[in-house]
Amino acid sequence: MxxxxxxxxxxxxxxxxxxxxxxxxDEEVVPAVAKALEVGYRHIDTAAIYRNEKGVGxxxxxxxxAREDLWVTTKLWNDRHTDARAAxxxxxxxxxxxxxxxxxIHWPVPGQDKRLEAWEAMEQAKADGLVKSxxxxxxxxxFVREVLDAGSTVPAVNQVELHPTFQQRDVQSIDANHRIVTxxxxxxxTGADLSNGTIGEIAARHGKTPAQVIIxxxxxxxxxxxxxxxxxxRIAQNFDVTDFALSATDLEAIDxxxxxxxxxxxxxxxxxx
Numbered sequence: 001m002x003x004x005x006x007x008x009x010x011x012x013x014x015x016x017x018x019x020x021x022x023x024x025x026d027e028e029v030v031p032a033v034a035k036a037l038e039v040g041y042r043h044i045d046t047a048a049i050y051r052n053e054k055g056v057g058x059x060x061x062x063x064x065x066a067r068e069d070l071w072v073t074t075k076l077w078n079d080r081h082t083d084a085r086a087a088x089x090x091x092x093x094x095x096x097x098x099x100x101x102x103x104x105i106h107w108p109v110p111g112q113d114k115r116l117e118a119w120e121a122m123e124q125a126k127a128d129g130l131v132k133s134x135x136x137x138x139x140x141x142x143f144v145r146e147v148l149d150a151g152s153t154v155p156a157v158n159q160v161e162l163h164p165t166f167q168q169r170d171v172q173s174i175d176a177n178h179r180i181v182t183x184x185x186x187x188x189x190t191g192a193d194l195s196n197g198t199i200g201e202i203a204a205r206h207g208k209t210p211a212q213v214i215i216x217x218x219x220x221x222x223x224x225x226x227x228x229x230x231x232x233x234r235i236a237q238n239f240d241v242t243d244f245a246l247s248a249t250d251l252e253a254i255d256x257x258x259x260x261x262x263x264x265x266x267x268x269x270x271x272x273x
Contacts, residue, residue, distance in 0.1 A: 002242060003040070006224060008156040009179040012133045014071050014102070016219055017239065018043030020185060020228035026055040032230045033059035039239045045159075045185075045226045046095075047075035047106055048087060053094035061096055072097065075106040075137060076122070078271045081114035084121035088130060103131040104159055108143040109271035115143070116150055123153050135159065137185075138267040141174045148178060157181050157224065163189035164196065164214060164254050165261035172223075183224035188214050190263050198257060202250050209237055216241045217254045 005013045019036040021029050021044065029052040033044060037059065046056045053074060060070060072095065080087035088103060103122055108115050122134045135157035136147065147155060158175050162168050162184035175182045188194055194210040203213045211227065215238055218225035227238045246254075 003042075003239075004219065006181055006222070008133055008181055009154055010133055010156050012101070012156070014133075014157075014181075014224060015041075015043035016224050017041070017215070017241070018045050018071070018073070018224065018226040019235070020045045020226035021052055021056060022047070022050055022185070022228055024050070024052055024228070024230055026052045028230055029055035030059045030062075032235065034062065035232050035235050036239075037063045037065060039236045041239060042069060043071040043073070043226075045073040047077070047104075048080070048091050049075070049077045049106065053091055057095035057097065067097070071101045073102040073104065074100050075104040076118055078107050078109045078112075081105070081109065081112065081118040084118040085125055088122075088125055092130065099130050099132060101132045102135060102157060103133075104135045104137040104157065105139075107138045107265075107271050108136070108140075108267055110143075110268060111272050116146065116152075119147055119150070119152060126153070133157065135180070138265075138270070139171075140267050141170050143267070144171075144174050144178070144180070154178055155180050157183050159183040159185055159224075159226075161186045161262060161264045162218075162223065163187050163263075164193045164199065164217070164257040165189055165259045166263070167255070167258040169258070181222075181224055183226065184218050185226055186264055187218055187225045187227055189261065192261070192263060193257075196257060198253050202246070202253065206244050206246075208241075208244060211238055212241050213246065213250075214254075216244065216246055217251065220246055220251060
């Protein structure tokens with residue numbers, strides 16, 4: 001089963017379908033990541049605040065897969081914007097890695113207004129070889145413009161909440177205009193979109209699960225997508241999305257489901273004020 005790669009604006013290449021580990025404990029994450037790697041995932045997405053980097057690192061080490069064949073993402077938490085280099089080094093130590101493929105500012109945290117300081121430290125970390133690509137997460141258009149206007153590196157990725165009922169088209173637009181790849185987290189709407197009747201009809205027609213249909217919708221739109229599960233059967237199902245294609249009519253029907261249904265925090269309000 002071949003998962004497409006996406007070329008980033010810095011020339012690096014990322015597997016388009018990854019495995020997310022948000023809200024997975026350090027103990028649970030070892031068998032979950034092991035199963036994901038066994039199924040064929042080669043892109044793992046974690047974060048310092050998930051408190052499971054050590055378990056992710058253990059699963060990677062136990063897998064025996066060559067480091068260069070894996071893509072590992074982690075993220076800078078909100079209380080470390082003025083201490084980004086040290087935070088990254090701590091994450092690397094927990095992961096047991098010499099570098100991560102992608103390091104993201106997890107939230108913009110407008111209340112403390114230190115994201116550009118963090119970005120500068122991340123640029124230096126990239127230059128020093130601790131990170132291959134740098135990007136942002138939860139950055140709405142005005143936060144993206146701020147980074148662009150600073151005259152620094154263009155983010156390679158903007159990871160945001162994105163699912164059929166919350167499509168953030170303004171974010172997707174500014175990302176596309178600057179060759180920033182949009183990456184969808186909570187790609188199934190934390191499960192809320194799985195019971196949608198339109199998606200259910202499309203899934204039945206293709207003989208696939210609603211989750212597989214939504215993941216396929218993301219892939220055909222060119223987004224990176226990181227579904228999460230700790231259930232072995234679902235981990236495998238979520239990866240089994242390359243043997244069918246949604247029609248233009250299917251895609252239009254899912255696109256029409258956008259209803260502003262944010263299920264995670266608002267980036268304009270989240271973090272220390």
